[in-house]
Amino acid sequence: MTATRLFGTLAHRAAILCFIAFALFPLYWLLKVSVTPNDLLYSEGVRMWPSRTTLDHFRFVLANSEFPRFFANSLIVSGSTALVSTVLAALMGYALSRFQFRGKLWLAALLLITQMFPLVMLVAPIFKILSPLGLTNSLTGLVIVYTAFNVPFASFLMQGFFDGIPSDLEQAAMIDGADRFTAFRHIILPLALPGVAATLGFVFTAAWSEMIFALMLISGSEKATFPVGLLTFVSKFSVDYGQMMAAGVLALIPACLFFLLIQRYLVQGMTAGAVKG
Amino acid sequence: MTATPIPATYRRPLRQRLAVTLEPWLYCAPVLILITAVMLVPLVLGISYAFRDIQLLNPFSGGFVGLEHFKALGQDDAFLRALRNTLWWTGASVFFQLAFGLILALLLNVPFTGRGLAQALVFLPWAVPTFLAGLNWAWLFNPVIGPIPHWLTALGLMDEPSNILADPSIAMWGPILAATWWGIPFFAITLLAALQSIPKDLYEAASIDGASPIQRFFSITLPYLAPVIAITVLLRTVWVANFADLIIVMTNGGPADRTQTVASYIFTQAFKRLDFGYASAVALVLLALLLAYSMVILVFRQKLSNRDK
Secondary structure, X not given: OHHHXXXXXXXXHHHHHXXXXXXXXXXXXXXXXXXXXXXXXXXXOOOOOOXXXXXXXXXXXXXXXXXXXXXXXXXXXXXXXHHHHHHHHHHHHHHHHHOOOOOHHHHHHHHHHHOOOOHHHHHHHHHHHHOOOOOOOOHHHHHHHHHHHHHHHHHXXXXXXXXXXXXXXXXXXXXXXXXXXXXXXXXXXXXXXXXXXXXXXXXHHHHHHOOHHHHHHOOOOOOOOHHHHHHHHHHHOOOOHHHHHHHHHHHHHHHHHHHHHHHHHHHXXXXXXXXXX | OOOOOHHHHHHHHHHHHHXXXXXXXXXXXXXXXXXXXXXXXXXXXXXXXXXXOOEOOOOOXXXXXXXXXXXXXXXXXXXXXXXXXXXXXXXXXXXXXXHHHHHHHHHHOOOOOOHHHHHHHHHHHHHOOHXXXXXXXXXXXXXXXXXXXXXXXXXXXXXXXXXXXXXXXXXXXXXXXXXXXXXXXXXXXXXXXXHHXXXXXXXXXXXXXOOOHHHHHHHHHHHHHHHHHHHHXXXXXXXXXXOOHHXXXXXXXXXXXXXXXXXXXXXXXXXXXXEHHHHHHHHHHHHHHHHHHHHHHHHHHHHHHHXXX
């Protein structure tokens, strides 16, 4: 009995290790090539770690390429999208959480439907609408589009957090003479700060990753976000793998930072939701 | 209290009632306006494009062409191939994501030291931007800088190190593997949350009654997970079928259109050929197929749960 249990434990740990290796290997390889000097790139192609490492690729990408601008553009777009989406989603989520009104069910259904249909359908019409407004090849245009795409999910997320805050709190404030909006801003919103942070993070990551609409709406490197810049770089200078992977490592930083912040709450939060719903 | 002036009590309820009715809509208005302008209007417009000749570079285009695009679609071998590819791409990606996601969730549901760290590490791919995931895997398949072709050669599966993504007969495995890598965490997170909501005393009772771990899995775990799996697979299938990023980044539909899916075909038509009319017709077909799929699944699920009762 103890032998089978020991075997089971070993098999379990081995399986976990396999999953970890599979999950991390591509990222490890990205990092490895980005620090491999060019003269060793081909001669030590399949070695797990190069015999010499260098930060030249990073230095070049940061000093002599347009990547710092792409990075800044992406930061502006993702940051603005996250801010605007979270503000709008907080209002919407609050309404869904606290009010009973006619049409609420339809509203929720509408939000759900926007998450179901193929967004690639909207590529052509959105281009046609934004073009005469001067919002193609503009970061503002991207922020508007990304906010619309992300705000439905963000609203549901915020609703979930508001649902967890007892409504007696703002009832008490309103009896004391505050109007509802004041109560919302001064009492409910501060209590929902963890939810606000999670929503900011989710929307930021989604906007940081978006590629299809960025490719369609942005032309030229002046306004290019990170994915557009990286893909243009790949098709133009497809020989310099070290520099491309160094750029790739840079693109990974904001996403990983955010992930490390929220990953502890991931399963926990979803369990709470599952128990309730 | 009876001294309260009558006009005031008459007027205020009406104004208040109006305010109460309007209040929730004021909170919803910004989101509603934005979604209408950026999603619903373009959706309707896109449906109308499917029946019009809209080419960005042709100023004389714009007229109604009726069902011309759809007739052309029936003859378009690239589109028919993309339909078949979409089935294969979506089916295989979702299957592998579900299978490995379920295994991972079961493994993580067992308490062990370092579980928090292990969980953080295996969920990491989920945070990787999709364009980077695509590029990263394309590089791994590249015999010049990636190890995979060399490993396959060493195992005797490949005669000489060559790029999987350049071989028409197996190219689709590249994006499928990347999609699996990227999508496992999503299934694992969802299923792990569902596993943790199963009451623990059920397992205790079953083991007291002498049920083996395998029996417990099939008679407790699986029935509890089934509804979550069904709804996750439904949502995920629709999502993966629409998901063109990995294919555009890794193969751009090639070689010889072998990895072109309907979603990537729409993007190619709109982005490369700037033929918005035709792209919208393809998109409308995709929308119709996905709607039909969702309906079939929902009806099927309804039937199943009715039979249980």
